[in-house]
Amino acid sequence: MDFPAEWTMSALKSLLPDPILTFFNAYILSPASPIQALLRQLQPLLSHMLTLLAPLFDRLTAALASSPDAVVLIFFLAVVVFVVQLLAYLQRIMLFWTRLAFRMLFWAGVFALGAMVWQRGLEQSARDAAVVGRGLVSFGTMCREVFLKEYRRYDDLEKARRAGAAGGGYGARGRGGGYGY
Structure with a gap:
């Protein structure tokens, strides 16, 4: 064994179990x-490429040593790219699990509805659906009435404020117009 292989195996002995180390040694x-x-087979090609690219690496290291601002900028850009990639990965993970949870919730509802129809029968399930639908319609009507009542109240306040401002006075709310200042 040459030096890098020995160093690698000594470093891996503390991390990996014996069967994996035996696999590395054997295969x-x-x-x-x-x-x-x-x-x-690749050794001659790699050594030839190293001799061709060595002057380029030397010039690059000399340029980076002469301008430390470029090194800081490159490091900063690398960190920004890494963070953006990490956040994109986390977003994909969250989207996957959220989509999976909602799909499971949907299909659980479909199976629960099917089990209810199977257990209670089609006629009783239709009656139950009518009762639930009637409750939802009455709740929607109640929400609509509350919304319209609040809208009319706000509209009346706005009309009173405009009438007070058009009359030249301070209006019904005093000098600040009801804004607290």
Whole structure:
């Protein structure tokens, strides 16, 4: 074993159980493994690319060393991109679980309704649905009446305020117009 493989295995011994370490030794780090054969075939290409790209890396490191503001800016942009990606991922997770919960709720309601019809019969279920529908209609009528009553009250207050402002006086609410200042 060469130095990086020994260092990697010593670092992984404290993290991984023995069967996984045995798997790594037998199938990944073994000289006869397909991964090692692929690395042996890619070694000349990687070394050639390293010799071609070494001057570029040298210029890049020199440019970054001469302008620390660019390093800070690049680091800041990398952090911003990372945070945006993380938030997008969290949004997708929340959407998935919320959608799943509402689907489960919908289908639970459908199955509960089917079980009710199965247990009570179609005629009794229709009567129950009529009673529930009548209750919902009366509740809606009550909400409508409350809304219209409040709307008329607000409209009357507005008309009184406008009439008081048009008359040149302070109106029914005094000098501040009822706004508290």
